Amino acid sequence: MRTILFILQKEFIQIFRNKTMLPIIFIMPLVQMLVLVYTATLEMKNIEVVVVDRDLSQTSRELTAKFDGSEFFIIRGSTFDLKEAEDMLRENKADLIINIPDDFERQLFREGNVKVQLQINAINATAAGLTNAYATSIIADFNRHIITESINMVKPVQMKKINVASSFWYNPELNYKIYMLPGILVILVTIIGMFLTALNLVREKEMGTIEQINVTPIKKYQFIAGKLIPFWIIALFELAFGLTIGKVIFDIPMEGNLLVLFAFAAIYLLAMLGLGLFISTFSSTQQQVMFIAFFFFLTFVMMSGIFTPVESMPEWAQKVNVVNPFAYFIKVNRMNLLKGSGFWDFRQEFLALGIYAIAALSLAVWKYRKVV
Amino acid sequence: MRNYTENIIEAENLVKKFGDFTANDRLNFQVKKGEIFGFLGANGAGKTTAIKILCGLWLPTSGNIKVAGFDVYKQREKIKRNIGYMSQKFSLYEDLTVKENFRFYGGIYRMRSGDIREKTGFFLKKLDLEKSGDTVLSSIPLGWKQKLAFSIAIMHDPKIVFLDEPTGGVDPVTRRQFWDMIYETAHNGITVFVTTHYMDEAEYCDRVSIMVDGKIEALDTPGNLKEKFRVESMNEVFIKLARKK
Structure with missing residues (x-):
C-alpha cells in the first residue's frame, strides 16, 4: 500500500508539472460542452x-x-x-x-x-x-x-375528428441539448481517462524509465494501480465539472440520484482505463497507443447510440453493443439524469461493467511484463 | 590486493539466443563478493544482454545462474530486492526534482521515510549538489545526472550494483570522479559489476572479463592479463583479443 502511495505521489507531481495538463483538464471540457452540445443536434433548421x-x-x-x-x-x-x-x-x-x-x-x-x-x-x-x-x-x-x-x-354539421394528443415524457420540450449533453459527457470523461492513462504508461517505455522500474521489487499490480488511480480521479472530477457546466449553462435536469451516477462512472472508468492500460502494455510508442485507442474509441462511440438510436441498428450490431462500455454509460447517464432511474433499474448495467472492469484490469496486469 | 572468496554471482553456461542470433554463448564466470568486476567488450559484444539477465529483466535461454544466492528463473523478485541497477540509457525522471527522484526510488525499495531523507541529504552533500535539491533533473548537466543515477542505484544499500556503461558521453574529469565513487562503494562492501568499453577504466577493476562476439575470451586481473599477452596496457590486450577473431 505504501508503495502505491509513493507511485501516486510521483504521478500527481508529473501530471500537474506538465504544462499542457491543466488546459486539457479545464479548457477541453468547456469547449466540448459549449460547442458539441450545440452542434451535435438532430434538429433540422433552414x-x-x-x-x-x-x-x-x-x-x-x-x-x-x-x-x-x-x-x-x-x-x-x-x-x-x-x-x-x-x-x-x-x-x-x-x-x-x-x-x-x-x-x-x-x-x-x-x-x-x-x-x-x-x-x-x-x-x-x-x-x-x-x-x-x-x-x-x-x-x-x-x-x-x-x-x-x-x-x-x-353544411353546418360537426364532423367527428380524432385528435391525437402527444405528450412527451422526460424531455417535454424535446430539447435536443438536454438529450445530447449526457452523451457528450461520456465522450469527455472517456477521452480524458482512457487516452491519458494509456499515453502515460507508454511514455515511460519511450523514456526508458520503465526499465528502471522493472528492476525494482515493485509488484505488477502496484504499478498498474499507481498508473490508474490518478486518471481515475481526474476523470471523475471531469464528470463533476461537466455536470456543473451542464446545470449552469444548459439547466439540464438531474432527476436521478447523482451518487448512483458517480458509482456507475467509477466502475465504467475502471473498465475503460483498464482497457487503455492493456493497450499500452503491448504498444511501444505513443503513436501506436493513439491509433489503437482511437480505433476502439471511434467504434464504441459510433455504435453506442449517442447520435443514432440503438434500436434502429441491425440486430447483430445491437448484440455487439453488449461489449461496448460506452453504450452502457450513455444509457445510464441519460436515464439517470432525464428520467431519474435508480440503482435497481441499472442492476444489469452495473453487473456487466463490473465484469468488464475486472477483465480489463486483469488483462492489463497480466500483460504487463517485468521480464522479457 | 584484497582477497575475495565468497561468490555473489555464479553463471554457468549462460546462453541467450534471439532467434538464430546467439547474443551470449555459454558464458562461465563468478563474481566475488566485494570486488569490482569489469565486464568489457566492444559495442554489440553482448554485455548489455548479460547484465539484463543478471538483473532479472530478461530470461536466459539456458544455463544455471545465481545472483546474490537467488535463481534467475524462479527468484527474480528476491534478486531485485538485493541489487541496484543503472542502465546505459539515463533513466531517472527528467520532470521530477533531484529530491523527488530520491524519494520515489527510496519509496519503492520500501525504505523508511527517515532513511530516505537521511540518504538524500548524504548524497547531495557528497555530490556538492545541496543547492540543487529542488531543481528538476532536465536542467542538470549530464555528468551530474550520471552521478545522481549511481547514487540512487545504491541508496537502498544493495548487495550488488550493476552499472551498464555508466560513463558513456561523460568528460574525463567526471569519469575520474565517477570511478572514485565506485571505489568508495566497493570499499563499503557493495559488489560492483560494471560494463565499459573504455579500456583505461578496465585498469581500475579488480578483475575483468573480455567479451568478443558473445563469448568470454579472457577473465583475470588486469595485471595477469597484461603479463599473459606481454603488453603494457589493457587497451593492447583488448586489441590483441579482438584481432585474433
Missing part, C-alpha cells in the same frame, strides 16, 4: 425549399406562407417549371420541392382532399426523413384548418 405553385390561388399562397413562416424552412424560390426546380435540387440549391397542382384550391374545396407532391433530396437519409416529417406535419396542420372551414361553409 431546410431550403423551392415551390412549384401552378395554382397561384389564395390557398396555395397561404400554404407557401405557412412554410415560409416556419423556422424549419426557408423558401429559396418559386417557379412554374418543375424542371427548373429539379435542377435546383440537383445543384444542391434546394433540399425540398413542394409541387402544388394547378387545380389545388378547387379540388380541395370540392372534394375535400388534394395531393401535394414533395420531392426531397435524400442523399442524407436521416435528414430526408426529418424533412418529410416536418413538411408533412406542416401541410397536415394547414389542411385540417381548411377542411374545418370548408365544412362550416358547406
Whole structure:
C-alpha cells in the first residue's frame, strides 16, 4: 500500500508539472460542452425549399406562407417549371420541392382532399426523413384548418375528428441539448481517462524509465494501480465539472440520484482505463497507443447510440453493443439524469461493467511484463 | 590486493539466443563478493544482454545462474530486492526534482521515510549538489545526472550494483570522479559489476572479463592479463583479443 502511495505521489507531481495538463483538464471540457452540445443536434433548421405553385390561388399562397413562416424552412424560390426546380435540387440549391397542382384550391374545396407532391433530396437519409416529417406535419396542420372551414361553409354539421394528443415524457420540450449533453459527457470523461492513462504508461517505455522500474521489487499490480488511480480521479472530477457546466449553462435536469451516477462512472472508468492500460502494455510508442485507442474509441462511440438510436441498428450490431462500455454509460447517464432511474433499474448495467472492469484490469496486469 | 572468496554471482553456461542470433554463448564466470568486476567488450559484444539477465529483466535461454544466492528463473523478485541497477540509457525522471527522484526510488525499495531523507541529504552533500535539491533533473548537466543515477542505484544499500556503461558521453574529469565513487562503494562492501568499453577504466577493476562476439575470451586481473599477452596496457590486450577473431 505504501508503495502505491509513493507511485501516486510521483504521478500527481508529473501530471500537474506538465504544462499542457491543466488546459486539457479545464479548457477541453468547456469547449466540448459549449460547442458539441450545440452542434451535435438532430434538429433540422433552414431546410431550403423551392415551390412549384401552378395554382397561384389564395390557398396555395397561404400554404407557401405557412412554410415560409416556419423556422424549419426557408423558401429559396418559386417557379412554374418543375424542371427548373429539379435542377435546383440537383445543384444542391434546394433540399425540398413542394409541387402544388394547378387545380389545388378547387379540388380541395370540392372534394375535400388534394395531393401535394414533395420531392426531397435524400442523399442524407436521416435528414430526408426529418424533412418529410416536418413538411408533412406542416401541410397536415394547414389542411385540417381548411377542411374545418370548408365544412362550416358547406353544411353546418360537426364532423367527428380524432385528435391525437402527444405528450412527451422526460424531455417535454424535446430539447435536443438536454438529450445530447449526457452523451457528450461520456465522450469527455472517456477521452480524458482512457487516452491519458494509456499515453502515460507508454511514455515511460519511450523514456526508458520503465526499465528502471522493472528492476525494482515493485509488484505488477502496484504499478498498474499507481498508473490508474490518478486518471481515475481526474476523470471523475471531469464528470463533476461537466455536470456543473451542464446545470449552469444548459439547466439540464438531474432527476436521478447523482451518487448512483458517480458509482456507475467509477466502475465504467475502471473498465475503460483498464482497457487503455492493456493497450499500452503491448504498444511501444505513443503513436501506436493513439491509433489503437482511437480505433476502439471511434467504434464504441459510433455504435453506442449517442447520435443514432440503438434500436434502429441491425440486430447483430445491437448484440455487439453488449461489449461496448460506452453504450452502457450513455444509457445510464441519460436515464439517470432525464428520467431519474435508480440503482435497481441499472442492476444489469452495473453487473456487466463490473465484469468488464475486472477483465480489463486483469488483462492489463497480466500483460504487463517485468521480464522479457 | 584484497582477497575475495565468497561468490555473489555464479553463471554457468549462460546462453541467450534471439532467434538464430546467439547474443551470449555459454558464458562461465563468478563474481566475488566485494570486488569490482569489469565486464568489457566492444559495442554489440553482448554485455548489455548479460547484465539484463543478471538483473532479472530478461530470461536466459539456458544455463544455471545465481545472483546474490537467488535463481534467475524462479527468484527474480528476491534478486531485485538485493541489487541496484543503472542502465546505459539515463533513466531517472527528467520532470521530477533531484529530491523527488530520491524519494520515489527510496519509496519503492520500501525504505523508511527517515532513511530516505537521511540518504538524500548524504548524497547531495557528497555530490556538492545541496543547492540543487529542488531543481528538476532536465536542467542538470549530464555528468551530474550520471552521478545522481549511481547514487540512487545504491541508496537502498544493495548487495550488488550493476552499472551498464555508466560513463558513456561523460568528460574525463567526471569519469575520474565517477570511478572514485565506485571505489568508495566497493570499499563499503557493495559488489560492483560494471560494463565499459573504455579500456583505461578496465585498469581500475579488480578483475575483468573480455567479451568478443558473445563469448568470454579472457577473465583475470588486469595485471595477469597484461603479463599473459606481454603488453603494457589493457587497451593492447583488448586489441590483441579482438584481432585474433
